Amino acid sequence: MLRRTFVTLAASAAATNANAQTNGEWQQVVDAAKKEGKLVIYTATLGSPYHKAVVKAFEDKYGIRVEMLEARASEVRERVRIEQAAGRFVGDLHHNGSTTTWLMMRDGNLQPHGPIPNAKNIVPPYEADEVRIPAEVISYALMVNRNLVKPNDEPKSWKDILDPRWTGKILSDDYRALGGGAVFFVVTYDAFGKEFHEKLAAQKPVFSRDIANSERRVARGEYPIYIPFSLQDYNQLKGLPIKPIVPAEGRPYVRFDLAMLKEAPHPNAARLLMNFYLEPEQQLVLANAGYNPVVGGVVEKVDPNLRPLLATKAMGTTVPERQDAMLELAKQIYK
């Protein structure tokens, strides 16, 4: 798809301009995008300053104004759906978790984005297709309260949380609802089987859905362990007596995708921002926030505090097609 054949990872940041200049076709996209002058992005990342920073850099670089409509995953989807059904095509770009993106692709709310030069930088297990490109990855770890869990007692494996000493002491995101808990459930179910979850259920984990508050409850010592801990929250908790741990088996993760909305009024600007998200510089911004980058050569440059956590094995992710069945299964196991 792409005519350019080289660009080393180290050089790619500096080479973006050269890249565009030598590619006449892409230059046309850039020009058209600038002419459009505006872009509307619907995003499910509520209140994330890091995404704002990426968007700001984009605005500064291209002079294209970006309007962000932030809401929760299902709200974003429903707004897009009803707007399109009513013939109101106002949004250009859609930024949401992979499950919702998959559903919207299935329902025909999205359209192919066309060639994206930076898509070639994407590294497995993350991949782009004609409609979606991965933007960033949320990785899930364990979190312990340092005052309550001595270094020797820290879980090394996901299976260590089955130790009887943690019975009734695990605070957890709900596995029976869409979100981090469900991702954790699907991935560990696939990896360790039903038995693991039956034993975990016997540990009587306490479920909560208010992630931000749950993390603080653990920090305050209500519970010693919180699962699954989204690594991008780590920065905001600096200074609290907590410690994230990526167990030996690796980290479950969930991808956030960018996709172009059907009949987007500013398709070129949308495409330009998709490409921009995959720039190593921007991926580094997100990686320093605790998201796993989707292009190569970025993890190595991440802040040393976070680097060991991000440079871990990707354990697996959720499968949209099976999502509802798995939620049902979780309901049966965790009554």
Add this chain to the structure above:
Amino acid sequence: MTVATRVAAGLPQRSTAWSSGVARYGRPIGLAALVLMLGFLTVYPMAMLLYGSLHSTPPGIPGTFNIDGYAGLLTSETLIVLANTVGLSLIKTILSLALAVLLAWIIARTDTPGRGVLEVLITLPFFIPPILTATAWAMLGNAQVGTINLAWRWLSGTDGTLIDVYSYGGVIWHMMQYSTPFIFLFVVDAFRAMDPALEESSRMSGASRWQTFWRITFVLMLPVTSSAFILSFIRGMESFESAVFFGTPVGINVITTTIYNSITQRAQPDYQSATALGFAAMALMFVLLVLQSRMLRGKNFATVTGKGYAPNVTRLGALRWLTFAICIAFFLATVVLPIGQLLLSSFFQFFGFYQLDMLTLDHYRSVWRNRDFWTSFGNTLLLGVSGATATMALGAIVAYVTTRTRWPGRRLIDLLAWLPWMMPGMVLGIGFLWGFASLPHAIPIYGTLWALLLAYLALGTPVAVRVASAAYQQIAADIEECSRVHGAGWWQTLWRILVALAWPALAVGWVLIFFGIMRELSASILLYAPGTEVLSVTMLKMWSGGKPEEVSVVGLLMLAMVLLFRWLQLRFLQRRIRTL
């Protein structure tokens, strides 16, 4: 004779042709306009929801009509959820009503010291965003390291647990912090406006103070207390935050959390069952309304009469220190404890970590510099002031039509104005989204501030109508008729007599609605567009962005506004009382 001539000299007559035309056609036209407007605000979004509940897919997607949504409700699980919802709401409403009526009586009809200040203080909890008090109570009352339990263990020397907010009791207590001030605000002016002769004659008939309270005061206050009860009970059934914070973790599910689950917690949002559950809840609430109107039918509750009276308070003697203590205790438990926690925390880097090296003003600075915050604050102020004013105006008119006229169709209008209150907010928000987005593109509502304003208007109307009709019901009919006979049209009479007499209550309604708008999230997040962000959306962004401390800074700012509003309002009220 000279005096008489001067009095009786002719004044210019109004042209009667025009005004009799208005009299003839103005009423049907006005009525039709009112019905159309309320229909658009309430029936239209409801119709969209009804379609959603009867159709396998939401509007705009091909599907089939079926009753799966309702059939799916016939499970024992749903029954438990319904029982939980009604039970929780009933208990909290009864407790709140008892407490609120007691407080209202203390403030309005006794000589308890410091009533003026107490009146403002005990209403404060209502205006604190629930998410903040929930956070504060989670810190105060969790079973493991909650401040109250730690204090208890230190005092008692045991390692027992005094309270655990993650329980039925916790859910009820958290709801009560909102419903008690709500009911109080609703009833206090009715207590104040009551003709003391009605109570005095009971005392003269040999009834004790206690008997007088229950048999005269309480019964006369029935329209307003039962209105407040119903409003609060329904609101309790629709309450979300308390249940999701303190109930869900221990498996207590209510209607709203179940709806929330079916919309947001599944891969494929199930709008059909969510809306069906919404309508089931609505049917339940409708029964309540019918009961209330049965109860009040054909009784006269006019306590403000044309005879005039001087407001009078009961002298309690030494007992007044007890009533004072009750108010202070309520204030301590519902305001000082949680707000103190928030205020203290807002100066530390993290909630609940009171270490000297974490002292900071960063949260204030960060809110101050947050451009999104100021944009949304401006939008919300605009929407709040215009929305609350428009809603109270509409409510004052609707209440007039439903309580003081015998126009045909007034029951329909009353029902229309009730509808939005009976549908849980998160479902109704979807109805507004579907409704406004499906309008012809030439009508510039969707994606503009109008969408938010109209949604707020619909959501606030039930409170406005209740507040206004409760106030009107206490004004004797001849006060109004006298104005008509002396040349004022019904419009002039409405504004110069009824509204002028009822305005202290209407002002309270305004404040309730204003802060309702400031807090409204369910509809706002589905209707705002880039550029029309509102405060609740910004606060949600802060919250999910991991900045609860900034949310509490905003919450404290809102509290400061409440204090200002209430202070202004009571100042004007005081002036009016002095003239009475």
Add this chain to the structure above:
Amino acid sequence: MPSVVLQSVGRRFGEVAAVDDVDLTVGHGEFVTLLGPSGCGKTTTLRMVAGLERNDSGHIAIGGKVVSDAPANLFVPPDQRNLGMVFQSYAIWPHMTVFDNVAYPLSVRRAPKSVIGERVAAALRLVEMERFADRPAPMLSGGQQQRVAIARALVFEPEVLLLDEPLSNLDARLRAQMGEEFRALQRRLDITTLYVTHDQEEAMALSDRVVVMQRGRVLQDGPPETVYRRPASRDVASFFGTPNFIEASVRSCRADGDGYVLEIEGSEGRGACRAARPFEPGSAVVVVVRPEDVTLAAQQAAENGQLVWQGKVMAATFRGARRTLVVETGTGKLAVECPANRAAAIGDGVTLRVDAGHAWAIAA
């Protein structure tokens, strides 16, 4: 030109006819009182004139203009009828001062400020309340509130002044005083007045004409003295005081002046009385005799045409200037009122006499 005309006006509340086919005319400057027991429809009639209640039948005209015509579905709302009204409760607006209350009828008609000031002052002077102009309305006594209500009703030259039991909330002395003052004021201003009361003495003292109502219908309409002296029915007669009703039969009847003179025969002999209409000889009548028209006589001799009874005093009630006796006669117990110091003692035998001019026959 009559100021108020009601023609076959009726009003039903569900099954009950509160007002039934009422005809009434009030002339310019006339003071007409609607009198009757509570629930007789007098207040409803007044409210229909005010436009506070809609009549279901008939029509109403004020000042020559039809304001309500039920068959034509025409209804002029109260504010366009040019009326002044005093309510039983006074309906003083508690959120306004005395001045604002009185100024209201002018200010809702957008009168200029200067005119309002002048008129309100004049109206308050009329009721001697000018000193209280700035007083908040609720800080007034009952009598003062009443004066304010009257000033308010008069301040805008009303076509008609309506009063709904305005004195019933006052104590007896104040009631008499206010009534006289008001009547004087009404005469001075020559203002058409429709007044509702259940108090017969008030009605007779104030009115040019009294309209007696019962069960929604007009029983009689005439000057106070006529209604008192020449009641049309037993109901009307018994509404004023406690008259004696004596059954008798007609022997002969002849026209005389504006009425008829009847020769009647009762259980205790014969006599004459007057009537409004002719009666067939032999028909039964009831003769109304007011207690104050009965004279106590020592001797039996009856003068020409006088009605005479023999009896014994059974009871006596002292009423200050007068004394009421109950005398047992062959016709039954008769009430007699006489000067207190010239009354017979209990147990005395007495002769009762009534002039033909004071005995009034109505159909039995």
